[in-house]
Amino acid sequence: MTQLALVIDLNVCVGCHACVTSCKQWNTSGAAGPLFDDNPYGKDPTGTFFNRVQTYEVGNYPNTETIHFPKSCLHCEDAPCVPVCPTGASYKRENDGIVLVDYDKCIGCKYCSWACPYGARELDEKEQVMTKCTLCVDRIYDESLPEAERKPACVMACPTNARLFGDVHDPDSEVSVAIREQGGYQLMPEWGTKPANHYLPRRKTKMHIHEDELVRV
Ligand code: SF4
Ligand code: SF4
Ligand code: SF4
Numbered sequence: 001m002t003q004l005a006l007v008i009d010l011n012v013c014v015g016c017h018a019c020v021t022s023c024k025q026w027n028t029s030g031a032a033g034p035l036f037d038d039n040p041y042g043k044d045p046t047g048t049f050f051n052r053v054q055t056y057e058v059g060n061y062p063n064t065e066t067i068h069f070p071k072s073c074l075h076c077e078d079a080p081c082v083p084v085c086p087t088g089a090s091y092k093r094e095n096d097g098i099v100l101v102d103y104d105k106c107i108g109c110k111y112c113s114w115a116c117p118y119g120a121r122e123l124d125e126k127e128q129v130m131t132k133c134t135l136c137v138d139r140i141y142d143e144s145l146p147e148a149e150r151k152p153a154c155v156m157a158c159p160t161n162a163r164l165f166g167d168v169h170d171p172d173s174e175v176s177v178a179i180r181e182q183g184g185y186q187l188m189p190e191w192g193t194k195p196a197n198h199y200l201p202r203r204k205t206k207m208h209i210h211e212d213e214l215v216r217v
Contacts, residue, residue, distance in 0.1 A: 001094065001095075001097065001169060002095065002096045002097060002167045002169060002170070003075075003077060003096070003097035003167060003168050003169045003196050004075070004096045004097055004098055004135055004140075004165070004166070004167055004168075004196070005074075005075055005097075005135075005165075005166070005167075005168045005175060005196035005197045005198065006072070006135070006152070006154075006155070006163055006164065006165055006197045006198075007163075007164040007165075007166075007168075007175040007178050007179060007184060007197070007198045007199070007200060008070050008162060008163055008164075008197070008198075008199050008200065009161070009162045009163075009164070009178070009182070009199075009200040010067060010068070010069065010162075010199055010200060010201060010202050011162075011182075011200060011201070011202050011203045012160045012161065012162045013053075013068045013069075013070060013160065013162040014068065014159075014160055014162075015053055015055050015066070015068030016159060016160075017053050018154075018157040018158060018159060019051055019053065019070055019154035019155075019157055019158055019163060020049060020051050020052060020053055020070075020154075021157075022153040022154055022156065022157035023049070023050050023051040023072075023133075023152075023153055023154050024049070025153065026136060026139065026153035027050060027134070027136075027153070048122040048123070048124055048131050049122065050072055050073070050122075050131065050132055050133040050134070051070060051071070051072040051133060051154055052070070052071050052072070053068055053069065053070045053071070054068075054069045054071060055067070055068050055069070056069065065202075067202065070154075070162075070163070071118070071119075071120070072120060072132070072133040072154075072197075073099060073116075073118075073120040073121070073132045073133040073197075074118060074120065074186075074187060074193075074195035074196060074197040075092075075097060075098055075099050075133075075135065075195070075196040075197060076099065076193040076194055076195050076196065077097065077193075077194035077195075077196055078192060078193055078194045079092055079099050079193065080115040080116065080117070080193060081099065081112035081113075081115050081116045081121065082099065082112075084111040084112055084114075084115040085111060085112050086107075086109065086111065087105045087106065087107055088102070088105055089101055089102045089103075089104075089105035089106035089107070089130070090102075090106075090112045090130070097169075097196055098134065098135050098137055099132075100134055100137065101129065101130050101131065101132065103127070103129045106129040106130050107128075108123060108128035108129055108130065110123060110130070112130055113130060117188065117191050117193065118187060118188075118195075120132050120133070135152055135165075136151070136152035136153050136154075139151075139152070139153065140152065140165075151165045152165055164178055168196055168198065175198070178200060179198050179200070182200040182201070182203070183200070183201055184198040184199065184200050184201075185198060185199055185201065186198055186199075187199065
């Protein structure tokens with residue numbers, strides 16, 4: 001089975017938030033998103049975010065560094081947000097593994113939000129329906145777009161190529177190769193949710209080499 005996912009490279013993410021704003025732009029319904037008024041998936045209202053970037057300082061002064069950490073729904077393979085839903089609104093697609101919410105069935109009870117250990121869901125207060133990242137399901141299959149653009153909006157917008165998109169079940173895909181070669185990992189695998197999204201860890205670069213390690217030439 002295909003499992004589409006994002007792979008996020010923490011080594012090159014610069015925390016610019018382009019992925020956050022492009023996500024809002026693509027998925028916001030109503031006046032701010034006239035192209036997507038009739039988009040059944042992208043009901044991302046003002047005040048909620050499908051994708052957020054958190055920034056942390058790590059280490060002890062003076063050896064500190066800043067880590068930018070983009071976070072959205074991980075499209076878990078064993079998603080706890082699905083079986084708790086009393087109406088069947090929260091579901092995982094068999095053809096591509098994307099986890100979605102059917103807004104027509106959602107009653108806004110928030111069970112799925114409590115079940116998600118990653119805090120990936122946000123309630124649209126106005127519509128009283130649950131929202132979250134859709135992997136831009138309305139654009140990745142859109143044949144009116146050039147093939148190179150059939151990717152989530154955040155992937156298209158990232159200026160540093162920190163966001164890769166593809167099938168993590170295909171061993172030859174770009175995402176699988178990156179996971180294999182760069183030591184990609186899942187968030188909190190001990191919870192058994194099998195997140196499809198992966199992160200590539202920080203790797204040592206010249207900027208991370210402590211001055212004791214520099215060799216004078
Ligand atoms: Fe569900 Fe949360 Fe996993 Fe997304 S990250 S599939 S909302 S449990
Ligand atoms: Fe299902 Fe909606 Fe309740 Fe979530 S908030 S469990 S999607 S009905
Ligand atoms: Fe990081 Fe790319 Fe998002 Fe900018 S657009 S915050 S570099 S993942």
